[in-house]
Amino acid sequence: MKIGVKVMPRAEVLDTQGRAVENTLRQNGKKLNACQVGRYVVLDLPGSDEASAMASAKEMADFVLHNPLIETYELERL
Amino acid sequence: MSQVGVLRFPGTNCDRDVFEALEAKGRNPEWVWHADQFDSRCFDALFLPGGFSYGDYLRSGALAARAPAMKSVREAADRGVPVLGICNGFQILCEAGLLPGALVRNRGLRFIDDWVSLRLTNPNAAFDRRASAGARARLPIAHADGRFVVSDDDLKRLQDQGQIWWQYEDNPNGAAGDIAGVMNEKKNVAALMPHPERAMYDWMGGTDGEGFFE
Numbered sequence: 001m002k003i004g005v006k007v008m009p010r011a012e013v014l015d016t017q018g019r020a021v022e023n024t025l026r027q028n029g030k031k032l033n034a035c036q037v038g039r040y041v042v043l044d045l046p047g048s049d050e051a052s053a054m055a056s057a058k059e060m061a062d063f064v065l066h067n068p069l070i071e072t073y074e075l076e077r078l
Numbered sequence: 079m080s081q082v083g084v085l086r087f088p089g090t091n092c093d094r095d096v097f098e099a100l101e102a103k104g105r106n107p108e109w110v111w112h113a114d115q116f117d118s119r120c121f122d123a124l125f126l127p128g129g130f131s132y133g134d135y136l137r138s139g140a141l142a143a144r145a146p147a148m149k150s151v152r153e154a155a156d157r158g159v160p161v162l163g164i165c166n167g168f169q170i171l172c173e174a175g176l177l178p179g180a181l182v183r184n185r186g187l188r189f190i191d192d193w194v195s196l197r198l199t200n201p202n203a204a205f206d207r208r209a210s211a212g213a214r215a216r217l218p219i220a221h222a223d224g225r226f227v228v229s230d231d232d233l234k235r236l237q238d239q240g241q242i243w244w245q246y247e248d249n250p251n252g253a254a255g256d257i258a259g260v261m262n263e264k265k266n267v268a269a270l271m272p273h274p275e276r277a278m279y280d281w282m283g284g285t286d287g288e289g290f291f292e
Contacts, residue, residue: 016133016135017133017135017136020132020133020135020136020141021135021136021141024132024141024144024145027144027145027146028144037135037136
């Protein structure tokens with residue numbers, strides 16, 4: 001079963017990558033209020049039970065995929 | 079005296095080396111700032127040095143390729159002005175669509191800092207006087223995203239149209255077709271991953287880079 005982990009920088013942390021992309025978009029005439037850049041991790045997990053897959057994805061997200069001081073994450077079943 | 083432009087983006091770090099290599103060969107280099115467009119008729123050649131422009135944010139070279147100065151580089155390239163990209167400059171030219179393919183993380187996942195042996199596949203008169211295919215050169219590489227990728231069809235086209243410039247003799251990064259350097263169809267835009275500006279004098283470890291700046 002595949003679980004997607006969307007990791008985004010916390011709003012209060014300066015998102016340098018998002019800011020750089022935002023500036024490039026603006027310089028090229030694109031209209032936008034803001035741009036954030038995060039990362040998306042796809043976990044292919046054994047078993048077919050969604051609840052246990054979500055639990056192990058959460059365990060992995062907490063273990064290494066995100067840093068709670070500077071990032072938040074969301075899980076979704078794919 | 080004819081002028082050559084050396085581009086600077088935030089995070090370019092081989093700019094001074096390239097500038098001095100050009101001066102050493104009697105060229106007349108001038109800085110080109112990323113935020114400024116310029117008259118594409120001002121320069122006889124343009125150099126995009128290596129580095130980590132915009133911190134490699136999004137993808138290596140992706141943001142630099144869309145900077146204002148690149149609009150002028152594109153105009154110059156369209157007019158036939160020789161444009162040379164080195165390392166990050168290669169990545170920028172691919173992202174700008176001025177060269178085919180893309181550069182992704184090395185096969186071994188590690189940053190590689192080493193000297194490599196290269197074979198000249200198709201000569202490029204604008205940036206290297208070595209006229210004969212098969213000539214060898216020894217140059218340093220220093221990159222994490224140096225693996226050239228291109229579709230099989232495009233690779234065949236590059237081979238058929240003589241757009242492969244330099245090939246590695248011992249492929250260090252998994253590049254398709256052992257490609258270390260490519261050219262566009264018109265052959266006026268060329269780029270390579272190795273750093274010729276770091277091989278200008280014996281004390282640097284070799285002089286095979288001289289020809290790129292003459």
